[in-house]
Structures are given as structure tokens and as C-alpha cells.
Amino acid sequence: MRKLVHFLGSITLALILIALTALLVIFGTLLESKTGSHLYASSLTYSHPWFHLLLGGFFLNIFVSTARRWPFRKKHIPFLLTHLGLLMVIAGVMIKGLFGTQGVMLLVEGGATQTLFLPDTYAIAAETRSEKTTSPLKETVNLFPGLTAKVLHFARNARPSLKTWIKEDHISITGFKPTKIVDVGDLILKPDDLSLLQWNVVGVRADDPFEVVKKVFDEAVKLKVLDTATNVELYHGPFQSELSIPSGEISLNLKLYPNSANSDFSHNLGLEFFDPNTKEMVSVPLSGGDALCAISKTAPYLGAAPVKLELTSKPLLVFIQGLGEEIGIFALDLYGRAYYELFHPENLISYLSYDDGFKGYAVTTTIPLSLAPESLHNIEAKEFNHFRKALEMLKELPPLKLLQDCCRRKSLNFQDTAAGFVTKWHHERHLIPLQRDPNFSIDRTQISPRDYKTCCWIATLFKELEQVLLNQEDPFSWLQARGWPFTESLNTLKNTNEITEVDKITQLLDLLVQQIYGASDALREIKARDDASLLGAYMRLYGLEPTKLISQVKRSEVKESPLVLETRLSLGFVEHPPVNKLEQNRPALTLLIENEGKKEILSLPFAEYGQALKWPVGEGSCLVRFQNDSLTIPYRIRLRNARQIHYAASSQAFSFECELLILDTRNGAEEEVLLSMNKIHETWDGWRFYLSHITPEDDTAVHKVQLAVSLDPAKYYFTYPGGLLLSVGILLLFWLKPYRKS
Amino acid sequence: MRSKLTLFFKLFFLLLFVSSCSTHKTPKNRVATLIHGRNLNLPPVYRVKLPYGWKEIPLSPHIDRSDTTQPIATFEIAEENGTIHIVIHNFPTETQVPVKLQAERWQRQFDLSHSLFISSLPQAFSGYVGLLFEGSGEVKGRPLKVMAWALNLGEEHYQMLSHHLTALNYESRAQVTIKASGPERLMKKHKKSISAFAKSFELVEPIPLRS
Numbered sequence: 001m002r003k004l005v006h007f008l009g010s011i012t013l014a015l016i017l018i019a020l021t022a023l024l025v026i027f028g029t030l031l032e033s034k035t036g037s038h039l040y041a042s043s044l045t046y047s048h049p050w051f052h053l054l055l056g057g058f059f060l061n062i063f064v065s066t067a068r069r070w071p072f073r074k075k076h077i078p079f080l081l082t083h084l085g086l087l088m089v090i091a092g093v094m095i096k097g098l099f100g101t102q103g104v105m106l107l108v109e110g111g112a113t114q115t116l117f118l119p120d121t122y123a124i125a126a127e128t129r130s131e132k133t134t135s136p137l138k139e140t141v142n143l144f145p146g147l148t149a150k151v152l153h154f155a156r157n158a159r160p161s162l163k164t165w166i167k168e169d170h171i172s173i174t175g176f177k178p179t180k181i182v183d184v185g186d187l188i189l190k191p192d193d194l195s196l197l198q199w200n201v202v203g204v205r206a207d208d209p210f211e212v213v214k215k216v217f218d219e220a221v222k223l224k225v226l227d228t229a230t231n232v233e234l235y236h237g238p239f240q241s242e243l244s245i246p247s248g249e250i251s252l253n254l255k256l257y258p259n260s261a262n263s264d265f266s267h268n269l270g271l272e273f274f275d276p277n278t279k280e281m282v283s284v285p286l287s288g289g290d291a292l293c294a295i296s297k298t299a300p301y302l303g304a305a306p307v308k309l310e311l312t313s314k315p316l317l318v319f320i321q322g323l324g325e326e327i328g329i330f331a332l333d334l335y336g337r338a339y340y341e342l343f344h345p346e347n348l349i350s351y352l353s354y355d356d357g358f359k360g361y362a363v364t365t366t367i368p369l370s371l372a373p374e375s376l377h378n379i380e381a382k383e384f385n386h387f388r389k390a391l392e393m394l395k396e397l398p399p400l401k402l403l404q405d406c407c408r409r410k411s412l413n414f415q416d417t418a419a420g421f422v423t424k425w426h427h428e429r430h431l432i433p434l435q436r437d438p439n440f441s442i443d444r445t446q447i448s449p450r451d452y453k454t455c456c457w458i459a460t461l462f463k464e465l466e467q468v469l470l471n472q473e474d475p476f477s478w479l480q481a482r483g484w485p486f487t488e489s490l491n492t493l494k495n496t497n498e499i500t501e502v503d504k505i506t507q508l509l510d511l512l513v514q515q516i517y518g519a520s521d522a523l524r525e526i527k528a529r530d531d532a533s534l535l536g537a538y539m540r541l542y543g544l545e546p547t548k549l550i551s552q553v554k555r556s557e558v559k560e561s562p563l564v565l566e567t568r569l570s571l572g573f574v575e576h577p578p579v580n581k582l583e584q585n586r587p588a589l590t591l592l593i594e595n596e597g598k599k600e601i602l603s604l605p606f607a608e609y610g611q612a613l614k615w616p617v618g619e620g621s622c623l624v625r626f627q628n629d630s631l632t633i634p635y636r637i638r639l640r641n642a643r644q645i646h647y648a649a650s651s652q653a654f655s656f657e658c659e660l661l662i663l664d665t666r667n668g669a670e671e672e673v674l675l676s677m678n679k680i681h682e683t684w685d686g687w688r689f690y691l692s693h694i695t696p697e698d699d700t701a702v703h704k705v706q707l708a709v710s711l712d713p714a715k716y717y718f719t720y721p722g723g724l725l726l727s728v729g730i731l732l733l734f735w736l737k738p739y740r741k742s
Numbered sequence: 743m744r745s746k747l748t749l750f751f752k753l754f755f756l757l758l759f760v761s762s763c764s765t766h767k768t769p770k771n772r773v774a775t776l777i778h779g780r781n782l783n784l785p786p787v788y789r790v791k792l793p794y795g796w797k798e799i800p801l802s803p804h805i806d807r808s809d810t811t812q813p814i815a816t817f818e819i820a821e822e823n824g825t826i827h828i829v830i831h832n833f834p835t836e837t838q839v840p841v842k843l844q845a846e847r848w849q850r851q852f853d854l855s856h857s858l859f860i861s862s863l864p865q866a867f868s869g870y871v872g873l874l875f876e877g878s879g880e881v882k883g884r885p886l887k888v889m890a891w892a893l894n895l896g897e898e899h900y901q902m903l904s905h906h907l908t909a910l911n912y913e914s915r916a917q918v919t920i921k922a923s924g925p926e927r928l929m930k931k932h933k934k935s936i937s938a939f940a941k942s943f944e945l946v947e948p949i950p951l952r953s
Binding site for chain 2: 110111113356638699703
């Protein structure tokens with residue numbers, strides 16, 4: 001027994017303990033640097049029972065070595081102080097480990113909380129309409145009387161999975177019958193079997209959602225290709241990506257354009273093809289306000305596109321399950337207007353909450369299509385009407401006064417005649433209109449001499465320029481070769497890199513009109529060929545050409561109520577192997593919920609610090625969430641302001657600060673506190689608050705702050721006094737005469 | 743040796759009481775002032791820290807408080823060479839109105855015929871998000887500098903208060919403007935305290951957080 005006591009208090013044991021501790025610390029350091037995980041290293045070292053045993057060993061060793069010196073003398077004072085100090089420090093560490101608190105508090109500017117989340121703990125938070133609880137995770141948790149949760153499965157690492165439009169291989173839309181999804185190879189669309197009066201819902205599984213879109217066009221859409229000027233049908237039949245028209249072959253390319261203006265991952269669809277007759281690239285948008293309106297990408301300054309497309313389909317809603325979690329949503333209306341969106345459950349911007357979540361959650365998407373859409377014919381009629389109104393409003397302008405005079409003489413309606421003139425000009429695609437009606441005439445005497453000369457020159461020049469453009473020659477070089485006098489401005493326009501080549505030509509036409517008018521006094525007299533070209537030139541002089549008028553037509557997306565689809569959210573998770581970096585593991589639970597005899601199964605991914613929705617169980621009687629354990633501290637912390645301070649003239653952070661209002665709920669005492677980097681706050685009873693994170697860094701949104709909070713109950717009673725005693729003891733050991741001499 | 747020991751202990755204890763310096767000097771000479779909203783039957787909705795030397799101008803009991811063109815609080819900094827007026831308005835509405843509309847209104851108040859300096863900076867404090875409008879120019883022929891904040895509650899807070907729409911919550915979720923205007927030199931002198939005043943503005947009751 002004596003030998004045992006001697007050993008317990010011996011320097012040998014002390015050295016063994018120190019060596020073991022050093023080895024443990026080295027092991028922990030190496031483990032942490034290898035795995036990058038403090039939690040993993042800590043679980044095998046500092047938090048491991050072995051470490052606590054070592055601490056206990058130190059305590060015992062120091063205590064026995066001290067006690068062995070009994071009875072104590074004056075010369076033992078430094079020794080006793082040192083050893084007592086050590087014992088108090090070790091006791092402080094052990095008490096802190098057992099009874100201390102360390103946690104995280106999340107605050108939002110303007111809000112207050114008393115909730116402290118405990119890291120590396122698990123609990124189930126439950127809520128009824130009248131009360132809330134947080135219960136540490138056990139095999140069976142009693143949430144509320146009559147409501148229990150039994151853990152069926154604990155996954156150490158899992159990824160949350162939100163189910164939206166497709167659940168268990170069926171399309172799930174509120175108000176629609178569930179529809180089974182098929183593989184893309186098994187998708188057969190028979191237009192005759194589809195309804196004309198309601199949305200036909202189809203679900204498809206495919207690696208590439210866009211391939212499904214193309215297949216739907218091939219199988220369900222009918223197409224007419226028409227000459228814009230004459231309305232002659234060039235093709236009528238099923239939609240095909242390669243088809244023949246009298247002037248040659250057309251390759252219809254279905255294209256997807258990112259809709260940068262829209263943040264919900266919707267895309268614009270369109271068709272592009274090369275017209276073999278005019279050698280122009282034509283684009284027909286199928287989405288957006290300009291849907292179905294063909295435009296020439298090569299020569300928009302000439303007028304309308306040379307050909308137009310009329311599409312017909314049955315109204316379709318197609319949901320496409322891709323490779324990942326995203327779901328493609330594709331819709332087609334009666335006239336081929338299309339909508340395409342990639343729905344990402346992880347990128348939900350907003351959701352619907354029914355009865356505060358007790359009746360569940362849902363998401364919606366808005367499809368800007370309707371069951372009663374406008375046809376291309378309707379759109380053209382609107383354009384015509386727009387011309388009528390616009391020209392009526394501008395009828396006091398000289399060119400339109402001429403036309404009014406013509407209409408009066410021939411007893412024609414001005415609005416219809418003017419709109420018809422402009423529409424024909426636009427569809428026939430000329431810089432200057434052709435005289436189609438030999439009886440069309442205007443009173444040239446009503447035109448001022450300067451305007452008349454200008455218009456004759458515009459008409460003549462533009463007729464020749466049109467041929468240059470149709471031959472795809474360079475108009476700038478042509479003008480210079482013909483001796484055009486204003487070469488400086490032409491060169492400036494030609495050499496600018498800020499606009500496209502097509503826009504340069506559009507601007508060139510306007511520039512030429514201005515230059516001709518400016519130089520009209522110096523020009524010789526010439527005659528206009530016919531009255532239509534004269535009127536057209538006059539309208540150009542006043543900016544009334546069809547391409548300018550058409551740009552004022554305000555087209556909007558669907559006029560009637562757009563289609564709003566809704567689906568319930570359901571939660572699950574996908575289990576993965578746990579990783580060594582324990583901080584990155586996100587656990588999940590499968591729970592069996594029993595509510596007064598009724599059972600249900602619920603999957604709950606981990607919500608760190610409660611930052612996720614609570615999910616309804618028990619037929620909406622309760623909400624639950626799997627999260628960190630938490631406790632209520634006796635201080636209500638209110639975040640007033642948080643900010644990042646920058647270095648002068650730099651965006652680099654110099655400091656982070658937050659202003660808090662701390663209310664002691666026990667006595668009502670309130671204190672204003674400023675926390676910053678390296679400036680913590682400690683209450684009278686040892687609660688410490690440390691600012692660890694602020695987001696966002698700028699002032700564009702309400703700031704959120706994360707505080708690290710700790711309580712060490714032994715600090716002032718054991719740890720600090722022990723440290724002081726230890727320091728004094730060591731000083732006395734080395735400074736007092738007897739020890740210095742030895 | 744003893745004197746060295748004594749010196750050591752003195753230095754040691756001195757170090758224990760040194761704390762880090764903060765970049766932000768919270769002015770101590772300020773008084774918390776409560777402000778009622780449009781409905782006097784409700785408890786005060788807002789509070790703000792009023793620096794010493796500022797004067798609160800009581801509102802006339804005859805004004806119609808429900809008229810949002812009237813302020814809910816008025817303050818003044820009066821000096822020999824001029825006075826700065828500070829007014830606070832709130833605009834309880836059914837939906838949130840963009841703060842930039844307020845900034846556009848303030849800009850229109852300036853005479854465009856004279857040189858005008860305008861700036862607008864995003865702001866976020868006390869649960870509000872908005873902008874700080876600064877303008878220097880002439881208003882009705884008088885040179886004037888304006889510092890004005892237009893603030894909406896953050897989206898989450900607005901939703902939370904809308905969810906439990908009591909009369910107090912309806913008032914609490916209102917858009918707020920704080921406008922200080924006065925001679926340029928005086929405004930420059932008091933710029934920091936005006937800014938600190940505005941940033942001390944908050945709701946009396948903390949906004950409940952979703953848990």
C-alpha cells in the first residue's frame with residue numbers, strides 16, 4: 001500500500017502522464033492536419049474518455065505528492081501554492097467539461113432571442129399551435145402527450161431531397177389527376193387523342209430534357225410556312241426539322257435561350273432557319289411578348305421577315321425528370337407558344353405555407369400561357385390596328401396630310417388606307433414602297449420644294465441601295481465609290497465596334513435621310529418615279545417607315561390569367577457514406593410517428609441551428625424538425641446593428657462589429673453592448689459572447705449575426721484563482737533566497 | 743529584488759485590465775426617446791436616441807395624425823447660423839412600396855435649374871433595409887442640404903408581422919423616412935450625429951423570429 005501511495009505521488013508517474021499527454025496532443029494535431037477535421041481529431045483525443053482519465057491521473061498525482069509532505073512547514077509554502085494552483089486549474093477544467101456550456105446564437109437585426117444552440121448535439125424540436133419543445137434525441141422521444149417519435153434509422157451522412165412535381169414516378173399537380181411518367185423512348189404523342197380544351201399532362205424520364213422538347217415538336221405540332229408578302233402557303237404538314245419549300249430546303253433549328261431577365265431558371269424557346277429564297281436568317285421566338293412574330297436577323301431594316309410560320313398544337317404540359325433533382329417543365333399552347341423552365345428544388349426562392357406549415361408546404365410555378373391564346377392572325381390584326389391608331393394620331397404630319405387628301409378625293413377611309421399602305425410596305429420588304437395601284441396619286445404641289453427634292457433623292461437613292469443590300473454588298477463602300485460627299489460620318493459609323501453590322505445599316509439609312517435633307521439645297525432637281533415611292537420617301541423623312549412604327553407595338557405575354565401550377569412539397573433524404581471530416585457530415589432520421597394509435601413515417605434531414613422548415617405530423621397537429629439541441633439562457637439578446645468596417649479606400653474588412661441590447665430576464669436589467677473582433681462581452685455571472693460571423697458584408701439586406709456563447713462555472717472559483725496561485729507559487733520558488741541559493 | 747517583484751506584480755495586474763479598442767465610439771450623451779405611430783391609442787412604436795442639444799418639437803394636437811404627409815416626430819438642432827430640421831414619417835400601407843420612390847420624390851424637391859449633387863447609398867440597420875439619400879442644391883430658391891433615409895422592414899420581418907396582423911404590427915411594418923435638412927455647413931458639422939441618430943432608430947418591440 002505504501003509503495004502504491006508512493007508511486008501515485010511520484011515524479012515517475014508525473015513523467016508518464018506528461019509523456020502520454022504529449023503523445024495524445026501530437027496524435028490529435030497530426031490527425032487534425034491530415035483529415036482537416038477538428039471534430040474528428042477531438043473525438044479521438046481531447047473529448048475522448050482517455051483524456052479525462054489523464055486529467056484525473058494528474059489530479060491524483062499532484063494531490064498525493066502534496067499530501068505526502070504532511071505535516072507542512074514554512075518552507076513548503078511555495079510548493080503548496082504551486083500544487084494547489086495546479087489542482088484548482090485541473091478541477092476547473094473538469095468542472096467546465098461537465099457543467100459548462102458552449103453554443104451558438106443566431107441573431108437577425110431587429111430581432112431578439114434567448115435560444116442557444118449546442119453544436120454536435122441532436123434533438124427533435126416540436127411545436128403545436130400553443131407550445132414548443134426541444135427534446136434530446138433518443139430511441140423514442142415523447143414529443144407531446146399522445147405523440148411519440150421512434151427512430152427507425154439514423155443516417156450519419158445524407159443529402160436532403162425535396163420532392164416537388166414528380167413523386168414516386170407520378171406527376172403531382174394540385175387539381176390534376178396524377179400521371180405516370182414514362183421513359184423518353186416510350187413516349188408516344190397522338191395529337192388526335194389529346195384534348196383541345198384542357199391541358200394535357202405528360203411525364204417523361206430523360207437524360208436530356210431538351211431532347212424531349214424536340215420530340216414533342218416532332219410528334220405533336222403541325223406547321224404552315226407562308227410567304228409574308230403574298231400569304232401563299234409554302235408548306236403545310238407535320239413539324240419537321242428538315243422540310244422542303246418551293247425555293248429549297250429549310251432546316252428548322254429549335255433553340256433555347258437563357259432568360260437572363262428572369263431569375264427562376266426559365267428559358268426562351270425559338271425557331272431559327274435560313275430562307276433559301278432571300279438567303280436571310282429568320283428567327284421566330286416562341287416565348288415572350290414577341291412570340292410567333294418572325295423577324296429577319298439578316299435584314300430587319302427591309303421590313304417583316306420574308307416567311308412566317310403558323311404552328312398548331314394541342315395544349316401540352318410536359319414534366320421531364322432529368323438526371324439530377326431538377327425537373328424540366330415544358331408547356332405548349334394551341335398556336336405553338338412555348339415555355340420552358342428547369343425547376344431546381346434546391347433553389348426555391350419562395351414557397352407557400354398552409355396554416356403556418358401545419359397543413360404542409362407547396363411551391364408554384366407560373367406558366368405565361370393560356371388555353372385561349374392569340375393566333376398569328378390575331379397578332380397581325382393587332383398590328384394593323386396599331387398602325388391605324390398611330391397614323392391617326394400623327395395625321396397632322398405633312399406626309400399623312402397628303403394621304404388624307406388622297407383619301408378625301410377617292411372617298412376612302414384614311415385610317416384603313418394608311419394602315420394598309422404601311423402594312424403592305426412592311427410585308428413586301430422594300431426600303432421604298434412600290435406603286436401597286438396605278439390609281440394611287442398624291443398632290444405633289446402640296447409638298448414644299450425642299451421636301452420634294454429631298455424625297456425624290458431619298459426615293460431614287462434608296463431604291464438603288466436596296467439592291468446593294470439584297471446583293472449583300474457593303475453599302476458604305478458602294479456609297480464611297482459613288483462619290484458620296486459625307487464620308488467622315490460614314491467612316492465613323494462603319495468603324496464603330498459598339499453595334500452590330502445590322503444595326504450599322506439601320507443607322508446608315510437614318511443618317512442618309514438626314515444628310516440628303518441637309519444638303520438638299522445643293523442637289524440638282526430630279527423626279528420621283530411614282531407617287532407611292534414619293535410618299536414612302538416623305539414618310540421616311542418624318543420617321544414614319546414601318547420598321548419604326550412596328551417597334552412601338554407593345555406586345556405583352558398572355559393577356560388572360562396565366563396558368564399557375566402548384567404542388568405539395570415532401571421531404572426526404574439520400575444517404576451517403578460518412579466522410580472523415582465530421583463537420584461535413586449531415587445526418588438524417590427516419591422516424592415512426594405515433595399519434596393516438598395512428599402511425600406515419602417521416603424522413604427528416606438535419607437542420608443545423610434550426611435553419612430549416614418544421615414539417616407537419618399527426619395530421620397537422622404538430623410540426624417537427626431534426627436539429628441541434630438547444631437551451632434557453634437567462635439573457636435576451638437583441639441585435640440592433642451589425643456592420644463591417646473597411647480599411648480606408650478599400651473593400652477589405654478591418655473589423656466586424658455589432659450592437660446588442662442584453663436583457664437579464666431574471667431582474668429586468670438591460671445593457672447596451674458593442675461586440676467586435678477581439679472584443680467580447682462577459683456578464684456578471686460568467687456568460688461570454690463573442691462575435692463570430694456577420695452576413696451580408698454590405699448593407700443590401702438585413703444583417704444576420706452568429707455569436708459564440710460560453711459559460712464556464714468554474715472560471716472565477718477554480719481556474720483563475722488556481723492560475724494565480726500557481727504563478728505566485730512559481731515566483732516564490734525561484735525568487736526566495738533558500739531556493740535561489742540551491 | 744523585492745522592488746522588481748513589486749514592479750512585476752503591478753505590471754501584471756495592469757495588463758489584466760487593458761481591453762481592446764473599438765472602432766465605433768458609441769456616443770454616451772444620448773437620450774432614448776419614444777415615438778408614437780399614427781394611432782395614438784397604441785403604445786409607442788419606435789424609439790430613437792436623441793443627442794443632447796437636440797430639441798424635440800411637439801406636434802400640434804390639431805393635426806390629423808392619420809395624414810401621412812404629417813410627420814410622427816420632429817426635431818431641431820438650432821444654432822446661431824441656422825437650424826437643422828429633422829422629421830420622421832411612417833407610411834402604413836397594405837403592401838411594401840419601393841424606397842427608391844421616396845428618393846425620387848426628394849430629388850424632385852430640388853430646383854433643377856441650379857447645380858445639384860445627389861447620392862444614394864444602400865442602408866441596413868435595426869431590421870430595416872433602404873437607402874440614404876443625400877442632396878445638395880436649392881429648394882424653392884434656398885440653398886439646402888438634405889440627408890434622408892427611406893427604410894422598409896426586411897422581407898422576413900415584414901412577413902412575420904403580416905402573419906399576425908394586429909393594429910400594432912400593421913403600424914410596425916410601415917415604411918419609415920427620416921429626413922434632416924438645413925444649411926450645408928451646419929449639416930456637415932452635425933453629419934455624424936445625424937447619422938448616429940438615424941441608425942439608433944428602431945422598433946420598441948423586437949420582431950419575433952421564425953423558430
